[in-house]
Amino acid sequence: MFDTAVQQPAHLDDRDLARDRFEAIRNQTEALAANLSPEDQAIQSMPDASPTKWHLAHTSWFFETFILGPLDPGYRVFDPAFAYLFNSYYEAVGPRHPRPERGLLSRPTADAVGAYRDHVTTAMLRLIEGAGAAAWREAAPRLELGLNHEQQHQELILMDIKHLFSVNPLLPAYQAPRRYALPSAAAAAGWVEFAGGLHEIGDAGPGFAFDNEGPRHRVWLDPFRLRSHPVSCGEYREFIADGGYGRPEFWLSDGWAIVQQQGWQAPLYWRALDGEWRIFTLSGERPIEPAEPVCHVSCYEADAFARWAGKRLPTEAEWEVAADGVPLAGNLADGGYFHPCPDAMPEPREPALRQMIGDVWEWTASPYIAYPRFRPAAGAIGEYNGKFMSNQMVLRGGAAVTPSGHIRITYRNFFPPASRWAFSGLRLAEDL
Numbered sequence: 283m284f285d286t287a288v289q290q291p292a293h294l295d296d297r298d299l300a301r302d303r304f305e306a307i308r309n310q311t312e313a314l315a316a317n318l319s320p321e322d323q324a325i326q327s328m329p330d331a332s333p334t335k336w337h338l339a340h341t342s343w344f345f346e347t348f349i350l351g352p353l354d355p356g357y358r359v360f361d362p363a364f365a366y367l368f369n370s371y372y373e374a375v376g377p378r379h380p381r382p383e384r385g386l387l388s389r390p391t392a393d394a395v396g397a398y399r400d401h402v403t404t405a406m407l408r409l410i411e412g413a414g415a416a417a418w419r420e421a422a423p424r425l426e427l428g429l430n431h432e433q434q435h436q437e438l439i440l441m442d443i444k445h446l447f448s449v450n451p452l453l454p455a456y457q458a459p460r461r462y463a464l465p466s467a468a469a470a471a472g473w474v475e476f477a478g479g480l481h482e483i484g485d486a487g488p489g490f491a492f493d494n495e496g497p498r499h500r501v502w503l504d505p506f507r508l509r510s511h512p513v514s515c516g517e518y519r520e521f522i523a524d525g526g527y528g529r530p531e532f533w534l535s536d537g538w539a540i541v542q543q544q545g546w547q548a549p550l551y552w553r554a555l556d557g558e559w560r561i562f563t564l565s566g567e568r569p570i571e572p573a574e575p576v577c578h579v580s581c582y583e584a585d586a587f588a589r590w591a592g593k594r595l596p597t598e599a600e601w602e603v604a605a606d607g608v609p610l611a612g613n614l615a616d617g618g619y620f621h622p623c624p625d626a627m628p629e630p631r632e633p634a635l636r637q638m639i640g641d642v643w644e645w646t647a648s649p650y651i652a653y654p655r656f657r658p659a660a661g662a663i664g665e666y667n668g669k670f671m672s673n674q675m676v677l678r679g680g681a682a683v684t685p686s687g688h689i690r691i692t693y694r695n696f697f698p699p700a701s702r703w704a705f706s707g708l709r710l711a712e713d714l
């Protein structure tokens with residue numbers, strides 16, 4: 283049921299390191315839920331979102347189902363009913379509770395889910411320390427996948443609780459406002475040019491990557507340029523003021539239909555009050571900050587903005603080639619802002635790509651499909667990514683809610699083009 287040929291990161295040979303990493307990531311998940319009441323943790327605000335409590339349990343189910351059950355003969359299942367409740371989408375491991383009904387689960391209680399987490403964590407620590415060499419060879423790559431999986435759910439917890447709080451008229455704040463350094467002078471946006479030709483993209487190892495990031499392969503690119511910065515709230519406000527949401531010439535047909543159906547007039551979490559735009563954040567509602575990257579736009583809105591600006595979205599290959607060598611640092615979750623920030627770095631001498639990592643996931647013009655010669659793993663774990671490769675678009679670069687150490691230049695996030703609750707923005711591209 284699991285492809286044991288998945289590459290084993292070298293550091294997983296070191297069990298002390300594996301244990302420390304496991305404990306740190308489990309603790310981080312629990313820290314995200316620490317300020318939430320049991321009521322906060324139980325509610326589901328829309329079918330795409332899940333209750334915090336469900337995320338806390340499901341990430342434990344993953345370790346129980348794919349590591350402890352198959353590899354630890356002494357493991358005692360915490361509650362056999364949880365296999366049904368907390369399976370997300372794995373057909374190969376059995377039936378599951380319908381996703382849109384996760385918010386109806388007042389039981390198990392938040393306390394019971396906490397006990398489930400403790401049970402799985404304790405068993406995993408025992409396995410990490412005590413598994414024989416053969417079992418550890420099997421367990422180590424699954425552990426790495428499970429930890430990356432849990433980090434993905436850390437981001438989902440923040441996305442989902444933000445949506446939940448946004449539909450509460452009290453507009454609760456998840457955390458106190460965090461001040462960020464405003465740029466001393468607005469960093470002048472420029473363009474950075476890239477040569478065309480034959481390039482390579484995709485994961486080449488040796489560290490962990492999801493299966494969808496490979497195989498590494500060649501792509502042909504014509505010369506292009508990318509904007510130095512993501513599109514800002516101030517720039518996006520000009521698109522709105524210019525009637526962007528009322529002018530079909532900028533919109534893909536499917537996008538225009540949704541604008542009509544949903545009555546979209548601005549990004550998700552924007553609200554007009556007394557002629558000013560306000561924005562809901564995880565630190566509550568406040569006026570928009572024009573210098574910060576626009577966030578919570580769908581791919582349709584990103585594409586419409588780009589057309590209005592006379593530009594286009596980059597392809598994922600252009601984004602990845604451009605990002606080659608960019609440090610894996612930026613406004614990520616570990617900074618604690620949980621919101622995109624203005625570019626406060628010192629002005630570079632020459633135009634350079636800024637904020638490629640962190641702040642907002644950047645929509646690309648690329649459909650989420652398999653790379654050439656991609657083959658999902660055999661068995662249940664092959665369902666992790668491969669079966670979602672239709673009707674979604676790729677986003678790159680991570681956001682302010684993405685855990686540090688989780689993002690890679692080759693990382694392919696994906697959402698349906700109408701989706702807006704991820705921390706999604708855009709960067710403009712242009713042909714040369």
Ligand SMILES: [Fe+2]
Nearest residue numbers: 340370431435
């Ligand atoms: Fe999951």
